[in-house]
Amino acid sequence: MSGPAEPDSASTSSTGQSLGRRLEAAGARAAERLSAALPLDAASGGAGRIAALLGPILPFDKRARRNLDHVWPQAGPGSRREWRRGVYDNFARSIVEYPHLARIAADPDRLTIEGAEHLLAAKAAGRGAILATAHFGQWEAVRLAARRLGWETGLIYRRFNNPLVDAQALRLARTGGEPVVTRGASGLLRFVRHLKRGGAMAILADHRMDGIRAPFLGREASSSTAAAEIALSTGAALIPARGERLGGARFRAVFEPPILPPPILPQEGGATPQEAAEAMTLALNARYEAWIQSAPGQWFWLHRRWGRL
Numbered sequence: 001m002s003g004p005a006e007p008d009s010a011s012t013s014s015t016g017q018s019l020g021r022r023l024e025a026a027g028a029r030a031a032e033r034l035s036a037a038l039p040l041d042a043a044s045g046g047a048g049r050i051a052a053l054l055g056p057i058l059p060f061d062k063r064a065r066r067n068l069d070h071v072w073p074q075a076g077p078g079s080r081r082e083w084r085r086g087v088y089d090n091f092a093r094s095i096v097e098y099p100h101l102a103r104i105a106a107d108p109d110r111l112t113i114e115g116a117e118h119l120l121a122a123k124a125a126g127r128g129a130i131l132a133t134a135h136f137g138q139w140e141a142v143r144l145a146a147r148r149l150g151w152e153t154g155l156i157y158r159r160f161n162n163p164l165v166d167a168q169a170l171r172l173a174r175t176g177g178e179p180v181v182t183r184g185a186s187g188l189l190r191f192v193r194h195l196k197r198g199g200a201m202a203i204l205a206d207h208r209m210d211g212i213r214a215p216f217l218g219r220e221a222s223s224s225t226a227a228a229e230i231a232l233s234t235g236a237a238l239i240p241a242r243g244e245r246l247g248g249a250r251f252r253a254v255f256e257p258p259i260l261p262p263p264i265l266p267q268e269g270g271a272t273p274q275e276a277a278e279a280m281t282l283a284l285n286a287r288y289e290a291w292i293q294s295a296p297g298q299w300f301w302l303h304r305r306w307g308r309l
Helices: 009-037 040-057 061-071 077-096 098-106 116-125 140-148 163-176 185-196 226-234 273-294
Strands: 111-114 129-133 153-157 180-182 200-204 212-216 219-223 237-247 250-255
Touching (some): 009 077, 009 098, 009 163, 040 098, 061 077, 098 163, 116 129, 116 237, 116 250, 129 140, 129 226, 140 153, 140 163, 140 200, 140 237, 153 163, 163 180, 180 185, 185 200, 212 273, 226 237, 226 273
Parallel strands (some): 111 250, 129 200, 129 237, 153 180
Antiparallel strands (some): 237 250
């Protein structure tokens, strides 16, 4: 009597991948439950301290070191080490704060707002707004602040590779505002339709995407012109907005003056639509650079912003 057939390599790989994804999702759910069960300051502070301790000794820290060496080689090793610790502290805090977003939004002592007039002017104009934010501080503070000001703001994001984790992330992201759409043709269509109805959408446009080669922190990097192109085509305001971490689980949402396009009058020597989009993208990169230079430890230096270094 023969024994059971050996599974082929593809089946074994698929089974292992499925198990890995379930374990990853179980870990994410457990972390969410633990964070929700703790007071906000305990959850945020605990996660930040652990991440700041472990982050610099984990393999992915090499990417942060290479990025910092690439753009700021003149900075001392002590400064760069402190910034990397800040990256892990801030990112871990930002993730575990998701179950507490409603509390953050409701507490004016935890979330202050600066530049509200820029957001309210765009709302009054009735042509929608793209809130161009970044993986900086607590980026969800931007949407929470917009909601407090009376403008529910959606989000476009890239799906997680693990569909189980993605479902959890989507549920948590919706607590910050609706609609939440994914990158891709259908998500982009919903994004544009929402703007054309006078809505507001947030986009994290600070990481590497296909587009033009443009300066970013003094080094050329691929930068998408999509946000600028959509703003031009819909008439929506392109408003840089950041969520600064002031210390612990306290934040300031800052809405900056919108980035305006140059005159689009190619027949009279003005910019073409593509040139206008590129000019607006350069201006957006400059805003991001100013944020990062003001608080390097609050930006996510683990992106391959300048490609593989």
